[in-house]
Amino acid sequence: MPPRVLIADKLSPAAVAIFKERGVDADVRTGLKKEELLAIIGDYDGLAVRSATKADKDVLAAAKNLKVIGRAGIGVDNVDIPAATAAGIVVMNTPFGNxxxxxxxxxxxxxxxxxxxxxxxxxxxxxxxxxxxxxxxxxxxxxxxxxxxxxxxxxxxxxxxxxxxxxxxxxxxxxxxxxxxxxxxxxxxxxxxxxxxxxxxxxxxxxxxxxxxxxxxxxxxxxxxxxxxxxxxxxxxxxxxxxxxxxxxxxxxxxxxxxxxxxxxxxxxxxxxxxxTPHLGASTLEAQENVALQVAEQMSDYLLTGAVTNALNSPSVTAEEAPKLKPYVALAEKLGALAGQMVDVNVKAIDVAFEGDVASLNVKPLSAALIAGVMRPMLAEVNMVSAPAVAKERGIVVSESRQEASPVYDSLIRVTVTTGMGKRAFAGVVVGGAPRVVEVKSMELEAAFQPAMLYVSNLDKPGFIGALGVLLGEAGVNIATFNLGRRAAGEDAIALVGVDQALDEVLLAKVQALPHVKEVRALAF
Structure with missing residues (x-):
């Protein structure tokens, strides 16, 4: 039985023709009310939308056979991507058609x-x-x-x-x-x-x-x-x-x-x-034709051959690899997010190194997750699938290396980001299934990632930890974790502080004004 696709928003008739030519059954049913969509979505393998149809949690829960959602356009605000990912549904868009x-x-x-x-x-x-x-x-x-x-x-x-x-x-x-x-x-x-x-x-x-x-x-x-x-x-x-x-x-x-x-x-x-003008940027006949043709081609490719193009939530990982890679993907995402929040100037190169047991795995998804994390603070739409292509488009040199042995840990991932101001390196490991950072700017420390964190670079002088603790306490900021690293006594030191609420700009400025402080950043994970 051929795959079935529901076209729930108005698309060019050429899209329907492509589905038919490729051997995919396509039903055009636009303007459906939510209850109508809920009643029929379980019969389809694919859902093609523009911006009107909402693929929310309720719709995805009813979509027992759905394998792919194709958005004819860029934005996917109308698709609950986390819910789709949890349900194993690939979400695609057409980022270049308009x-x-x-x-x-x-x-x-x-x-x-x-x-x-x-x-x-x-x-x-x-x-x-x-x-x-x-x-x-x-x-x-x-x-x-x-x-x-x-x-x-x-x-x-x-x-x-x-x-x-x-x-x-x-x-x-x-x-x-x-x-x-x-x-x-x-x-x-x-x-x-x-x-x-x-x-x-x-x-x-x-x-x-x-x-x-x-x-x-x-x-x-x-x-x-x-x-x-x-x-x-x-x-x-x-x-x-x-x-x-x-x-x-x-x-x-x-x-x-x-x-x-x-x-x-x-x-x-x-x-x-x-x-x-009323958001007309993509409103030409040619653009609408382009995105309709692209979404039909991409969805057909996936349903018939498994090929994934412009997916927002699906790296190339086999069923056998997934369990082994899962904790390292989480580490790569967090480590990349740390690096991305720690650089402000133009990124020239991203070097990713895998040491120990992780080096023997399929590391491409890990590199992609890490690169996406580095770039996401400036490019929100970048993801594991698009990250390598976006990096190439921006002229960022990406390199990857593997080393079978790791001097200290069973497995370690290190990312080095080169900018116009030099290099910054960050390393992490998986401990008990959870990601941890073990190196920041070539200084060793071990810290779990918290949703909100404070990074401080300072000279290692007596009284700093106490002054920071007092300042945060007076501001009503509770400290969840406190981890330190340093080069040597009296030299450069760093602190990664897990906090129960994010610091605002006023409080960050007060931390910056503490004696011997060089750099302060609020981090979010």
Missing amino acids: SITTAEHAIAMMFALARQLPAADASTQAGKWEKNRFMGVELYAKTLGLIGAGNIGSIVADRANGLKMRVIAYDPFLSPERAVEIGVEKVELDELLARADVITLHTPLTDKTRNILSREALAKAKKGVLIVNCARGGLVDEQALREALDSGQVGGAGFDVFVDEPATSNPLFGAANLVA
Whole structure:
């Protein structure tokens, strides 16, 4: 009996044709109410959706035969990925099908702002003929600042170079070699703000990128700058931007995405120099055709051959390997997350070393999990499957080594991250089935990973531990674990402190101000 796929949201008819050609039965039933979906989902091997159908825990619990969910597009907010993973359901998306369309929308926004097209159109159609009111600016020879230079950002750079603009880019994961390849000058954020006549955003929304254009950043920008956001709502402080638009600090803003969507009201609405569209970045006939074709091909491949493409939750691991790898995957994820939170500048290389018994296993999923952890603070959507490709795209050199013997532990994983400021190394082991860190910045210590942790680098001087404990106690922060490491008495030392609640910026600043403290970071796992 051929596999059966339910197409629950509107897709191009070409997708149905592909399923049929490949020998997959596809039923098109759009607009189903939740109870209707629950009643039939158990009959299907695959579910193809866009953004309307919600594959939540209830639906997944009823989907007894479901093997794959395909999202025709990038975002998968409508799919409960943890629940799908627990149920053994592969979740796929189509991350590149609408890249050109989204890039073109950003370019269109640039032109609309530069020549005030929406306001000029409304004025002209009202019969006013205000020829002297609308004085635009050329984009030729202006400086475009990209925040994010991945797939879409590089397409925007290519188009902007064709317009003879100067293109600069801020992206911690962009290598100098990749910058040359896509025709941009790599800069830090403050330099981009100071130089850019136009700023476009092309980055996911993560804790590190949220409000990356903050009130302070907007104040540093060149007066009259044009800002375009066709990426994610929340990358720009909307209230601060409205004030900057009203004051003239920002000359114009083109927004396709907003913090709250559907955006029926917003602080930006009503600004004279705002161009707004209702999340149209992927809305072209070509893009919708592309993502529909891709999702049909990917789902057919998986159902017929087991081949996995653009999966968000499924590394390549056989049933026999899974039990042995599971604790090491957990270690790799935690170790990568530690390394990722400990580096702020551009990553040039990631070296992963496996020592002892783990070196004899299938380490590819472990490397992928570790690489994903390193990059996730800046790229939320990266995962075990996409991490190696994303690293390659960003010009990050990834290397892997194995050593059959481990001097101290039965098995050890070490990651060394090379940045523009040097190298940082971190190592971990599995103890009793749980991951533990045993080396940070070449200093030995042993600590369990806690959901919230405090990292402190300091000079090993008497009184530091007491001062830190008093400070945290006075702030009402309970210490769960406290682990120390040092090079030698009086030299560099580190502390990894497990805490019951995360430290805010004010408390972190107080820790930083303690005598002999060099570096402080709040970590989350």
